[in-house]
Amino acid sequence: MHPPSGSKWLACGLALLATVAGAALALRAWAVQPRREAELGGLRLRLERAVWLHEPTDHGDTATLPALPGAPAPGQRRLAVEFTVFNPRSVPLEFSSGEVRLTESSRGTEWRPSMGGATPLTVRPSELLSVTVGFDVPRTPAPLRLEWVRDTERAFLLSTRRPKSLGEGPPGWPRRVEDLPPGNASAGSALFHERLACTSCHGNPAEPRGVRLGPHLGNFARVGATRVVGMSVAQYAYESLLDPGAFIASECAGQATCARPTSNMPLYGETLSPQEMADLISYLVNLRAKE
Structure with a gap:
């Protein structure tokens, strides 16, 4: 026996809803993926490099070294970030390195650059600027997001984690x-x-x-x-x-x-x-x- 026509329409409708829901989930998943390039507020930013810097004692040095001017405070690790900013518009635009931020979404914590300056830069038409900033991060096991925030827009650039310092040790793992x-x-x-x-x-x-x-x-x-x-x-x-x-x-x-x-x-x-x-x-x- 064949199902009545009403059942056929119901099955087709449910299939269509499932397809639309699947597409919406796929678009949402794509939206939360990190992108190394983004365009916000007329400027284009490209993440060129992001590296967690070593501490003097990372690999077993026993000497206590003096803290250098501008170095991270004890217990903090520095994430050095290099990026380029390009102005494709025909008018100058302002950019501040403070627009690039590191966030810990689980706690709502947000770090602005601790080095690199927050003085706004004027990016002239067709000009490409290279900028380096640093984020000094205390101990946290949570995932971190590097984001570009400009006015009301945000772009997700990188997902990372703060490396362990000597003596912190990975949870459940021996040091040796x-x-x-x-x-x-x-x-x-x-x-x-x-x-x-x-x-x-x-x-x-x-x-x-x-x-x-x-x-x-x-x-x-x-x-x-x-x-x-x-x-x-x-x-x-x-x-x-x-x-x-x-x-x-x-x-x-x-x-x-x-x-x-x-x-x-x-x-x-x-x-x-x-x-x-x-x-x-x-x-x-x-x-x-x-x-």
């Missing part, structure tokens, strides 16, 4: 890689190539000239041991997986081989078990380029 369980390189290889899909950014370790967004890892066993003086390759891998933005490899600091100067790696300390972390590190520290 030696305190993890023994790792299995084969299990780590499966994580790297399959579940975590690390090759989508770093490429295949066996193919140095392959297409990639991040640094090539085929020679990680050798290069990783040279990144931070006095730090083993295993400890470097461990800290990089827990806090990908703390150290940006030189080949990803503006060189042509990497697409972006900031890290887009997930925070693996939130998704991996201690055993999986140990397995992945075991795989990485045994990677050696074929010569």
Whole structure:
């Protein structure tokens, strides 16, 4: 038996409503995604670089160093942000670096630049200005949003987290890689190539000239041991997986081989078990380029 015509119209209507609702959700999801470029109030802004700066004691220095003028206060970490502002209009427009803000939406906290000045700049027609600002952020585990606020408009530029300082320690994680369980390189290889899909950014370790967004890892066993003086390759891998933005490899600091100067790696300390972390590190520290 065929359903009556009224049922057909009802089914079609429900299907149409579901399609419209799905499209609305997709548009909403797109709207909350970070965009590295935006245009507000007649000006165009492009985020060029955002890096959390190291502290003197980040990697085990025991000497107590004096605070330099303009340095972050004890317990704070500085996010250095570089961006360009362009005026496509035919008239001069005002811009203030205070329009760029760092927010912690869960608590409603908002930080203005602690360095870089808030004096308005006049951007002449067709002029491109390079601006650098810094945000000094106290301890917080919450996600942070870098936003451009101009008049009543907002643009979401970047999502980040404040790195841990020495002694804070990632929740639930030991400070030393030696305190993890023994790792299995084969299990780590499966994580790297399959579940975590690390090759989508770093490429295949066996193919140095392959297409990639991040640094090539085929020679990680050798290069990783040279990144931070006095730090083993295993400890470097461990800290990089827990806090990908703390150290940006030189080949990803503006060189042509990497697409972006900031890290887009997930925070693996939130998704991996201690055993999986140990397995992945075991795989990485045994990677050696074929010569």
